[in-house]
Amino acid sequence: MDRTELSTLGEFGLIKLISEGVKPVKKSTKMGIGDDAAVIQEGDQFSLLTTDMLMEGVHFDLSYAPLKHLGYKAAIANFSDIFAMNGVPEQILVSLGLSNRFSVEAIEELYAGIKLACEIYEVDMVGGDTVSSKSGLVISITARGVVEQNKIAYRSGAKDKDILVVSGDLGAAYMGLQVLEREKAVYESTPGVQPDLEGYDYILERQLKPEARKDVVKLLDQVGVVPTSMIDISDGLASETLHLADRSEMGLILYEEKIPIDPTVINTAEKFNIDPTLCALNGGEDYELLFTISQGDFEKLKGNPNFSFIGHVSEGSASQMIARDGSAHELTAQGWDAFIKAKKENL
Amino acid sequence: MDRTELSTLGEFGLIKLISEGVKPVKKSTKMGIGDDAAVIQEGDQFSLLTTDMLMEGVHFDLSYAPLKHLGYKAAIANFSDIFAMNGVPEQILVSLGLSNRFSVEAIEELYAGIKLACEIYEVDMVGGDTVSSKSGLVISITARGVVEQNKIAYRSGAKDKDILVVSGDLGAAYMGLQVLEREKAVYESTPGVQPDLEGYDYILERQLKPEARKDVVKLLDQVGVVPTSMIDISDGLASETLHLADRSEMGLILYEEKIPIDPTVINTAEKFNIDPTLCALNGGEDYELLFTISQGDFEKLKGNPNFSFIGHVSEGSASQMIARDGSAHELTAQGWDAFIKAKKENL
Numbered sequence: 001m002d003r004t005e006l007s008t009l010g011e012f013g014l015i016k017l018i019s020e021g022v023k024p025v026k027k028s029t030k031m032g033i034g035d036d037a038a039v040i041q042e043g044d045q046f047s048l049l050t051t052d053m054l055m056e057g058v059h060f061d062l063s064y065a066p067l068k069h070l071g072y073k074a075a076i077a078n079f080s081d082i083f084a085m086n087g088v089p090e091q092i093l094v095s096l097g098l099s100n101r102f103s104v105e106a107i108e109e110l111y112a113g114i115k116l117a118c119e120i121y122e123v124d125m126v127g128g129d130t131v132s133s134k135s136g137l138v139i140s141i142t143a144r145g146v147v148e149q150n151k152i153a154y155r156s157g158a159k160d161k162d163i164l165v166v167s168g169d170l171g172a173a174y175m176g177l178q179v180l181e182r183e184k185a186v187y188e189s190t191p192g193v194q195p196d197l198e199g200y201d202y203i204l205e206r207q208l209k210p211e212a213r214k215d216v217v218k219l220l221d222q223v224g225v226v227p228t229s230m231i232d233i234s235d236g237l238a239s240e241t242l243h244l245a246d247r248s249e250m251g252l253i254l255y256e257e258k259i260p261i262d263p264t265v266i267n268t269a270e271k272f273n274i275d276p277t278l279c280a281l282n283g284g285e286d287y288e289l290l291f292t293i294s295q296g297d298f299e300k301l302k303g304n305p306n307f308s309f310i311g312h313v314s315e316g317s318a319s320q321m322i323a324r325d326g327s328a329h330e331l332t333a334q335g336w337d338a339f340i341k342a343k344k345e346n347l
Numbered sequence: 348m349d350r351t352e353l354s355t356l357g358e359f360g361l362i363k364l365i366s367e368g369v370k371p372v373k374k375s376t377k378m379g380i381g382d383d384a385a386v387i388q389e390g391d392q393f394s395l396l397t398t399d400m401l402m403e404g405v406h407f408d409l410s411y412a413p414l415k416h417l418g419y420k421a422a423i424a425n426f427s428d429i430f431a432m433n434g435v436p437e438q439i440l441v442s443l444g445l446s447n448r449f450s451v452e453a454i455e456e457l458y459a460g461i462k463l464a465c466e467i468y469e470v471d472m473v474g475g476d477t478v479s480s481k482s483g484l485v486i487s488i489t490a491r492g493v494v495e496q497n498k499i500a501y502r503s504g505a506k507d508k509d510i511l512v513v514s515g516d517l518g519a520a521y522m523g524l525q526v527l528e529r530e531k532a533v534y535e536s537t538p539g540v541q542p543d544l545e546g547y548d549y550i551l552e553r554q555l556k557p558e559a560r561k562d563v564v565k566l567l568d569q570v571g572v573v574p575t576s577m578i579d580i581s582d583g584l585a586s587e588t589l590h591l592a593d594r595s596e597m598g599l600i601l602y603e604e605k606i607p608i609d610p611t612v613i614n615t616a617e618k619f620n621i622d623p624t625l626c627a628l629n630g631g632e633d634y635e636l637l638f639t640i641s642q643g644d645f646e647k648l649k650g651n652p653n654f655s656f657i658g659h660v661s662e663g664s665a666s667q668m669i670a671r672d673g674s675a676h677e678l679t680a681q682g683w684d685a686f687i688k689a690k691k692e693n694l
Binding site: 002003004005006007008009014015017018021022024025026028029031032033037038040042043044045047049050051052053054055056057058059090091093094095096097098100102103104105107108111115118122123124125126127128129130131132133134135136138140142144146 | 351376397449458462469476491
């Protein structure tokens, strides 16, 4: 039998392989594979379903991620996918793969984080599965949300000349991870040394205990804006921009100078000798919302400090970033890709 | 910090710990943790959500489980949980943790099995997640189903003097596993030897490519029977009977002589020097439906070869099995427990 290495496929290739021959037969399936969440029609109502799996050693490192924060973040990542459809999460199912090295107290910590996220975001934990794992911790969460039919924001609706908007700021979670990994390396070479985490509060919190933008969905509703397309930023601005462009069959132009980056990220990136723009483009785990709005809606969001207007849709052109010096760079999806990362680590 | 070993908790203890302080706040949450699936109200309609996680080395062994069968079985296990609520599955989300040892062809095989199950059971695969695993294969599937409000069969509705019914026959999947493990051991000690699987077709199929009882849900509907309580048999008859008893706050009496066991299972069990009744009680993975009906519904199911009437509900008594010799034995949940199993293997 032929053997094709998984690494030759890439993220898009793998999704294509999985979706091959998959044609919804149920009337209730309004959107299957290919967006932040599946869309299900339930009578006169629409619901959303999304799922995420997190693996120890690939997505998190228990040597610096406290279990309570990890539980919180795992739940948040799923809520974020529901918000990215312009919906509101209502329920989650939590499955854990655990080995005997975890004590009852450790599991309580993990669930404490999940339950705290549920409490804050008003979501019910309604089920799950708990199984034995021969190796690391596995967390698989599925979220169900609801959305009004005329407010669903797919990835695919961006129209020519729409404005590209992003909430919050980008790159902080990635820089937080760099600081944590540096301190872990220091600790491993000189055990007993205190980690130097002072002044990094913001970026550490963005990495270890991020929030999802429930407020943005609410705010959009209040001002009467329905994004023409939307996605959440889990893999980096570049990768998500390309997803919107690909699904909408449009080009997206973004401007480096408009990308919102927190001063802490800029300062830390300089210390680490990294370009802060690259942190925003390729870092990921920001859980901000990236969306397009029609020009007519610009006035409704203008001046709101939650939003940055970072680019626009351009039919027929390739997706690119215009750098500060005016030069154009084609966007490539070098976002945080679990497969590439793991492959590098395994080599 | 105190350390309490996970193994001290047991299955019920772990579920109790997880559900601690979990109180649904959403109006749409009709049933949270504690049944085969969560029940969600969606307008005038009810939907069901359930999830299962399967770990390599704990729930399956790739040395004898073909990937296509494994994918099929993983999907079936979730459909079965929806049928156990008297519902019909409509969508699934599939998350996989994969290491680089899996080729593209292997993943295609796995999905071929999942897609085949979807096709046969008329279910849409609408999403999922694919991540890198540092160790074994992890399969996490979430299913959504629908059910009419007045047909939901919870675990908790069994009433005094109701009749206990089970579909199909029990213990075959467990005996199939014993045969596979024996042949694997032979092969490992004498490589090259052909496995002796002749005459075991039925029990091997029950282990490797089981079906879920969609037909039973349909049949119950046709004859106008709504079970007063229902559960699917994934952990063995004893464990599931105790779940119904516990949730319904009733005692359940079952009769050894009434337990349906296929002749192949009886013959094979004899060869393996195992009591066939124990295979049915503790084996698990049968994916049959165990349910109670009111006495008034007995005539509607009587004589149907799909069903065996194996006992009854007895308010206030302990759950027990009456053996062939008339002696009574209290039921204990020695069903297949991933934790106990893994613990034994790790010791």
